[in-house]
Structures are given as structure tokens and as C-alpha cells.
Amino acid sequence: MKLFSTILILCCCVASLYGQNLARKVSFSYNRLALKLVLDDISADHDVYFVYSPDYIPTSQPITISVNNIALSEALDKLFDPLPVAYKSIGGQIVLRPVEKNPPPRITNKTIPKEVDQQSPLYADPRMEEIIAERKKRWAQSSPTISGRPAPQKLPSNTESKSLENLTATRFDPLVIDSTLLMEEEVAAAPVPNSDSTTDSTSVVINPKKNLPRLAQISLLPFLGSNFVQSARTTNRVSVNLLWGHNGGVEGLEIGGLMNSIRNDVQGIQIAGLGNTVGDDVLGTQAAGLFNIATDTMVGVQGAGLFNILGRGSALQGAGLFNIARHDFAGVQAAGLFNIAGKNSRAVQVGGLFNVSGGRTRLQVSPLFNIAKDVNNGQLSTIINVARQVKGVQIGLINVADTVSGVTIGLLNLVRKGYNRVELSTSESFLGNLAFKIGVKPFYNIFYLGARISEAQNPGNNTEESIKELTWGLGYGFGTAFSLGKRTLSNLELISIKVNEREGWTRPLHQLHQVRLLFDWRLGKRMSIYAGPTANLLVSSRKDPELGIGGSELVAKTTLYDKTDANKRSQGWIGFNAGIRL
Known part of the structure; x- marks a missing residue:
């Protein structure tokens, strides 16, 4: 119980550490400047950290915008409104995601019965099978067939082209969605067959992260628990896995004797004897005896006996062997062997052997060597430090840099654009x-x-x-x-x-x-x-x-x-x- 209280306090500290007020007043003006440069400038001037993937965000898009003394949230709304980009504040970070600004219309046919609200916190609604059967029946009746084959439908006559009068169109088979798919996915838009129209097209938008909410679940092994085959499609408030559990999501607390495996998101705390794996975002704490893995964005704390891996985000990582952030990262990485940040990081890296950052970093400390693209505060090692641009201090036996706006202290300082x-x-x-x-x-x-x-x-x-x-x-x-x-x-x-x-x-x-x-x-x-x-x-x-x-x-x-x-x-x-x- 004492450990649980300590972790909760630590989560609160981290959340407050990176918290930022979207109501603060900001002013900026840009004329046909690339989106990436705009985001970098806003980050530097207003202490706002953006988390995004340049593979999906149009960073080269020219931006023209001017705001004066308005709330940060209003400024961001105005900035991203003409772009296929949505933002969300998670912890102290602004997470950017690609979106479709004009999605297809949702289903509006009144003949499709509405979903029945979930009544039981543990088991699926018993009327769901009847609803699905009724839906299949209505869709099948809406498409007339002859001898089990689709009935041909004549196209309307065209006075300008009589050759079209002999053309016919064949309606497709009735659209059938399996019940297991309905339990797992949310159908955002799909046409409903209509006997009076022959020009409908099929368009389905799927949201794979739509899970069924549950108050609690208990399991022994994956799919061997209170949620049975619906485990991977269920988000639980409280999840207890005696050995190993596989669930859709967590919005609260999950404890596993050996392993916790989450398909989508975690908002809360994960504790496991061996390891935790999350297929998408984590907002909270992961603690395990061996390892923690967050595939996408992580905001919170990761603590493991061997290693921690995350996609991008703002976190405190502590491991016995190593920590890896595959994309942009802000926070602290401390490991017995090494730390790696794949791209830009506003991080402090403390490694038992070495630290590597693929982009900008704040501070690196290690006994052997530190490597970074750009350094804001400093690099400290006993052997060698390597960076492109240093705004701070390099202390080591050998220091290598392209440009230094601070100081390098060592037996050999190699600065290409220095005092040579x-x-x-x-x-x-x-x-x-x-x-x-x-x-x-x-x-x-x-x-x-x-x-x-x-x-x-x-x-x-x-x-x-x-x-x-x-x-x-x-x-x-x-x-x-x-x-x-x-x-x-x-x-x-x-x-x-x-x-x-x-x-x-x-x-x-x-x-x-x-x-x-x-x-x-x-x-x-x-x-x-x-x-x-x-x-x-x-x-x-x-x-x-x-x-x-x-x-x-x-x-x-x-x-x-x-x-x-x-x-x-x-x-x-x-x-x-x-x-x-x-």
C-alpha cells in the first residue's frame, strides 16, 4: 500500500511538472513560414512542447497567421483550423494528430435500431444478439433478390444518349457486418440500401479504439477471465490479471502477477511482476520487474528492472539496463547502461555507460561518452562528448562539436567553427x-x-x-x-x-x-x-x-x-x- 501511494504521488508531481495553461495570453505573427518553423518558434517563445510525427503532419505547409494577446487555445485553433491537423493537450504536451476535416456523413437511416445502453458493468447486453439479428434481417429485406441472385435494375433514360437505355446496373449483395466486428469496431459511416435508389456507394469509417466500458475484470490468462473473448475489446476501470491478461484498455488501475498487455490506451497505473505492454498511448504510470513498453505517446512514469521503451512523449524513465524513446521525448532518462532518444528531446539523460540523442537534448551525463545532435545545457563524460551545436558546456577528456556558444573543457577540444x-x-x-x-x-x-x-x-x-x-x-x-x-x-x-x-x-x-x-x-x-x-x-x-x-x-x-x-x-x-x- 505504501508503494502504491508513492507511485500516485510521483504521478501527480510529474503531471504538475509539465503542466501548461492553455488560457495564457500569446501573440505571434508569421507570413508564409513552414509549419515546422512556426511550431519551433512557438515552443521557444512560449514554452509549449509539441509532440508529432513529421511523417503524418504537413510540416512544410506554409503558414500565414497573426494573433495578438489571445488565449493559447484560441491561437492554436486558428493555427490548425485550415490544416488536416487536430491537437490535444496531454499532460504538459500538445499532441498533434492527422485528421480528415470533412469526414463522410454518419448513418442517419431511422430504420437501423439504436444501440442499447450497457446495463451490466461485467457482461455484454443480452439483447445484443437480437439487435444484430434484426439489423441483418432489415438489411437483407431492403435488397430484393431473384433465385438467390441480385435483381438487375435499369438506369434512368438519358435523352442526350439513347445508347445508355440498354445499360443495366446490378445492385451489390446486402452489406453484412459480423456481430464480432460490431462488438469491436464503431461504424462511423455506411450507406443503407434503398430500393428506390441505385446510385448509393459503400463507405465505411472504422474507429478501432472504440471499446466496451467495464467497471472491473479478473483473469488468469488472456481470454480466460470474466470478459472472456471480449477482453481485447473492453476498457476496464480496474483490471486484475493473476498471471497474464490481454485487454482493450485501462482507465484506472491494472495489476498483473506476470504480464499486462493492453491493445489500445492506458490512463492510470499499470503494475506487473514481469512486464507491461501498451499498443497505443499511456497517460500515467507503468511499473514492472523487467520491462515496460508504450508503443505510441507516453506521459507519466516508467520504472522497470531491465528496460523501458516508448514511442514519444514526456516521461520519467528509470531502468536497470536501458531506456529508449524512439521519437521526440521530454523528461528524464536514468539507466544503469545507456539511454537513447531517437529524435528531439528536452531531456536529462543519465547513463551508466553512454547516452545518445538523435536530435536536440538538454543534458547528458555518463562515464564513457555522450552523443547528440544539438545540446542546450551540457554534456559531461570522462572520455568523449560529441555534438553538432552546443549552447552550454562540454566537459570531458575529448570534446567534439561544430559550433559552441558556451564553453568546452577538456584535454582536447575540437570545434570546427571555434577559436583555432x-x-x-x-x-x-x-x-x-x-x-x-x-x-x-x-x-x-x-x-x-x-x-x-x-x-x-x-x-x-x-x-x-x-x-x-x-x-x-x-x-x-x-x-x-x-x-x-x-x-x-x-x-x-x-x-x-x-x-x-x-x-x-x-x-x-x-x-x-x-x-x-x-x-x-x-x-x-x-x-x-x-x-x-x-x-x-x-x-x-x-x-x-x-x-x-x-x-x-x-x-x-x-x-x-x-x-x-x-x-x-x-x-x-x-x-x-x-x-x-x-
């Missing part, structure tokens, strides 16, 4: 420097290579003949850039350089740390010059034959800091750096 620069410079320590800077202005990575040529006396020659030796450095750092004017900016950078002095690789500690403050003047579209001071700190355990422990020719003659202990030496000074940036 190549620098050639000189300084007092290394006369030649090459640097690659990649990322975005708020945070970018620096890959550095520096070198200098030194002259030293040849130890194998007693003369003063000297030889040239190479001192080089390999470094990594990061920085930030901020604009000072239209053509000027400033860089603040931190770099650590491994120094190999006069040898291929210096094994002892020999590290140069730099803090740079640079000022950049742009000369052209991509080229600029820069210069600025550098604060240097060399920490070394290398023993120089001439300069002693920690000695280096990189150190300026005048130092601001010089400290030596038992096995290393630290020296600090102010230098400079200047160069060309491409």
Missing part, C-alpha cells in the same frame, strides 16, 4: 616557437613546440672550435581570450614545457612553467600580431657541468626568484613573447 589558431613566435628562452590553439575563446587548448640553438666548446678538441647543440621543449597548456575592442583582444595562458637541454631527451626533472598575458591586434580576416609579458618558473634537477644543479641557459641573467634545496633548483624571472597568429 596557429602561432609563430619568439621569446628570450626559445628563439623559435610553434603553437596550435584549438577550442573556443572562453577555453582553448595549447600544443607547443620550441627550440633554440646553442654553441658549446667541442670537448674532443683542444682548440676553441665550438659546436652547435639543440635545446628544445614540448609543452601543453590552456588559455582564455576576451575581446578588448573590434580588432583587439587579450589572451591569458598557462603552459608547462618539458625542456630537453642540449640532448635528445633530458631524463631528470627539467620543467618550464609559463603564465602569459598577450595582446592581439588583428590585421586581416585571419592574421594578427601579438606580444606580451611572460612570467617564467624553471624547476630542475639536472646537473649542468658548468652551472651546477638546476642550471640552464634558458634562465635570464636577472632573476626574481632563486631557491636551491638538496636535489632541485627553482628559478623565476619575467620574459616576453611576440609573434604572428593565423
Whole structure:
């Protein structure tokens, strides 16, 4: 009972979380703009989330509309009135469905008896068989037959074409609808044969989701329960399946020992020991030991030990292994392994391994990797984040994006339309420097290579003949850039350089740390010059034959800091750096 109360409270919280007021006042104006762009703009400006399938909704239809300070419901009525589209508010979402604006007329023949209102909450009306038999009899009598074959009927004479006088038309066999079909489907429109007319045509519109209402049912297995063969055509307020049940719909509560299977919609709560499956929409909660499946729209909560799958909607999904939303999704996905949202999502995805979103997403958090088309808030992982457009933050070992309007923080940030620069410079320590800077202005990575040529006396020659030796450095750092004017900016950078002095690789500690403050003047579209001071700190355990422990020719003659202990030496000074940036 405590678990049941908790689930009800959670459903209420989710419903209130995504609730939206259709009475709010809105204003917008569009002139021959595609429907998809109109819906996206309304969503962004008025915090309205539309759920639809572009396969059935004419998203490319040009829209011309102008509303000013009217209720959202009135604005939507005006927007969708000329389109074959109907909308319905489910939870906090506006669900769009294709409709036929001018459906065929419904049956109006007074000779067809009306349906008898259901009197029993558990069993079918006992007079239904008599009603169906009477209906068959009336329809059969309305079509005269000769020797069991349809009687030919002559067409009216046409004075303009005498050749038509010999033409005859044969009436079709009487329309017979099986009783089981009547129990399952609602006949929306069909002609009634009339002996005075020969031009009627047959047109039937079926509503397969029209079920028989019941207060309650109990079953052991599919079709082995109180509703018997009518189970798949029945919507129950309360449904109890001892092992496995198959019903038409639920508008209340369904509990199953093993499985609950619903053909159409669920509005309420489903609880099963193994799994719940719904063939259409779910408005409410699904909880199961292994899995939950909602084929179409889901608004509510899905909780399962293994996995949850839904078509589209707004929900909270929690599973031990994975969650999948095949189309548009809003809400939260949390799983032990991974989460997948097929298309656009306003969701938070938290996965034990990875997260994938086929469209726009809000936030992705995982240990391995996150992949999305567009990101509104951020991606956080320990290895790699991949997105097209990022409006927020990317934090990971490797971050990949096309454009970023926020910041990417990682060891390697690859942004195609970002702050990507190549620098050639000189300084007092290394006369030649090459640097690659990649990322975005708020945070970018620096890959550095520096070198200098030194002259030293040849130890194998007693003369003063000297030889040239190479001192080089390999470094990594990061920085930030901020604009000072239209053509000027400033860089603040931190770099650590491994120094190999006069040898291929210096094994002892020999590290140069730099803090740079640079000022950049742009000369052209991509080229600029820069210069600025550098604060240097060399920490070394290398023993120089001439300069002693920690000695280096990189150190300026005048130092601001010089400290030596038992096995290393630290020296600090102010230098400079200047160069060309491409």
C-alpha cells in the first residue's frame, strides 16, 4: 500500500511538472513560414512542447497567421483550423494528430435500431444478439433478390444518349457486418440500401479504439477471465490479471502477477511482476520487474528492472539496463547502461555507460561518452562528448562539436567553427616557437613546440672550435581570450614545457612553467600580431657541468626568484613573447 501511494504521488508531481495553461495570453505573427518553423518558434517563445510525427503532419505547409494577446487555445485553433491537423493537450504536451476535416456523413437511416445502453458493468447486453439479428434481417429485406441472385435494375433514360437505355446496373449483395466486428469496431459511416435508389456507394469509417466500458475484470490468462473473448475489446476501470491478461484498455488501475498487455490506451497505473505492454498511448504510470513498453505517446512514469521503451512523449524513465524513446521525448532518462532518444528531446539523460540523442537534448551525463545532435545545457563524460551545436558546456577528456556558444573543457577540444589558431613566435628562452590553439575563446587548448640553438666548446678538441647543440621543449597548456575592442583582444595562458637541454631527451626533472598575458591586434580576416609579458618558473634537477644543479641557459641573467634545496633548483624571472597568429 505504501508503494502504491508513492507511485500516485510521483504521478501527480510529474503531471504538475509539465503542466501548461492553455488560457495564457500569446501573440505571434508569421507570413508564409513552414509549419515546422512556426511550431519551433512557438515552443521557444512560449514554452509549449509539441509532440508529432513529421511523417503524418504537413510540416512544410506554409503558414500565414497573426494573433495578438489571445488565449493559447484560441491561437492554436486558428493555427490548425485550415490544416488536416487536430491537437490535444496531454499532460504538459500538445499532441498533434492527422485528421480528415470533412469526414463522410454518419448513418442517419431511422430504420437501423439504436444501440442499447450497457446495463451490466461485467457482461455484454443480452439483447445484443437480437439487435444484430434484426439489423441483418432489415438489411437483407431492403435488397430484393431473384433465385438467390441480385435483381438487375435499369438506369434512368438519358435523352442526350439513347445508347445508355440498354445499360443495366446490378445492385451489390446486402452489406453484412459480423456481430464480432460490431462488438469491436464503431461504424462511423455506411450507406443503407434503398430500393428506390441505385446510385448509393459503400463507405465505411472504422474507429478501432472504440471499446466496451467495464467497471472491473479478473483473469488468469488472456481470454480466460470474466470478459472472456471480449477482453481485447473492453476498457476496464480496474483490471486484475493473476498471471497474464490481454485487454482493450485501462482507465484506472491494472495489476498483473506476470504480464499486462493492453491493445489500445492506458490512463492510470499499470503494475506487473514481469512486464507491461501498451499498443497505443499511456497517460500515467507503468511499473514492472523487467520491462515496460508504450508503443505510441507516453506521459507519466516508467520504472522497470531491465528496460523501458516508448514511442514519444514526456516521461520519467528509470531502468536497470536501458531506456529508449524512439521519437521526440521530454523528461528524464536514468539507466544503469545507456539511454537513447531517437529524435528531439528536452531531456536529462543519465547513463551508466553512454547516452545518445538523435536530435536536440538538454543534458547528458555518463562515464564513457555522450552523443547528440544539438545540446542546450551540457554534456559531461570522462572520455568523449560529441555534438553538432552546443549552447552550454562540454566537459570531458575529448570534446567534439561544430559550433559552441558556451564553453568546452577538456584535454582536447575540437570545434570546427571555434577559436583555432596557429602561432609563430619568439621569446628570450626559445628563439623559435610553434603553437596550435584549438577550442573556443572562453577555453582553448595549447600544443607547443620550441627550440633554440646553442654553441658549446667541442670537448674532443683542444682548440676553441665550438659546436652547435639543440635545446628544445614540448609543452601543453590552456588559455582564455576576451575581446578588448573590434580588432583587439587579450589572451591569458598557462603552459608547462618539458625542456630537453642540449640532448635528445633530458631524463631528470627539467620543467618550464609559463603564465602569459598577450595582446592581439588583428590585421586581416585571419592574421594578427601579438606580444606580451611572460612570467617564467624553471624547476630542475639536472646537473649542468658548468652551472651546477638546476642550471640552464634558458634562465635570464636577472632573476626574481632563486631557491636551491638538496636535489632541485627553482628559478623565476619575467620574459616576453611576440609573434604572428593565423
